[in-house]
Amino acid sequence: MCGEYRAHANDTMPDPPESHSPGPRSPAEVREAVRQALDSARRSRGPGATTDATAVGDVLLVASELTTNAMLHGGGVTAFEVIPGEREVRLSVSDRSDDMPTPVRRAGGPGALQIGGHGWPIICLLARDIMISYLRAGGKRITAVVPLSPR
Template identity: 65%
Template sequence: MCGEHRTHSTDTAALPERSRSSGPRSPAEARQAVRHALEGRFRGRGGPGDDDVVGDALLVASELTTNAILHGGGVTDFEVTLVDRELRLSVSDRSDQLPLTARRVDERGRLRVGGHGWPIICRLARDIVVSTLHNGGKRITAVVPLSPA
């Protein structure tokens, strides 16, 4: 797991400028929701930053959604929240299992296919929180800065 995540039990809390849905059916839909949130927030006021930070936000949304679909039994809730120059992404799924970092090589020393999503999320996002949900499943919330470092 990421070195900077926290795990706790929680219910959904209200956050400002939030776009919420039952969940995207694909990573492409998650990316579209992020684009829509960014366009609505920064329309007429300049962009949210350079292309790299927008790309980071899209990649984190895509990886969180992919992991929920592949390993969590599907997306059950999805939120995109803009606060100042940060994008907060929350993706809930049906699984109680915490994310794991897969070994990069298999037992024969060959590079594995897949297993790169969680390390990507951990590298591009900060303030990652994994919350267990009262009705089962978990929510992963990650903050992606929208200003270049």
């Protein structure tokens, strides 16, 4: 697991609010929602406001990886939320699984080509903070805070 995240294993969070959609159907839908939220936040800051392109790429990558992991390992996405701030973006993805994320153990040593298992390490690298909370009705919510300034 990440060495720098906080897992709220004993806490239970309220379930995500009921939504008319079952959650995003693909990482592409999540990326589009993040782009729209970032564009809206930038416009609200006024003319001339910009966001670092590398930081936006990092946010989009974390959103994609959280969503992909929920779809592949968590029984599907049950809720998604993006909250842009002035200096960071908070991304939350809920899924049906109570299992905590774990990195994949690699066989073959350095340089061996391995497919899959890179998502969680990427999230851990790019997020400033990660919180994992169990939901009352089952499942978990992973929230990653990604800075909007270059690393």
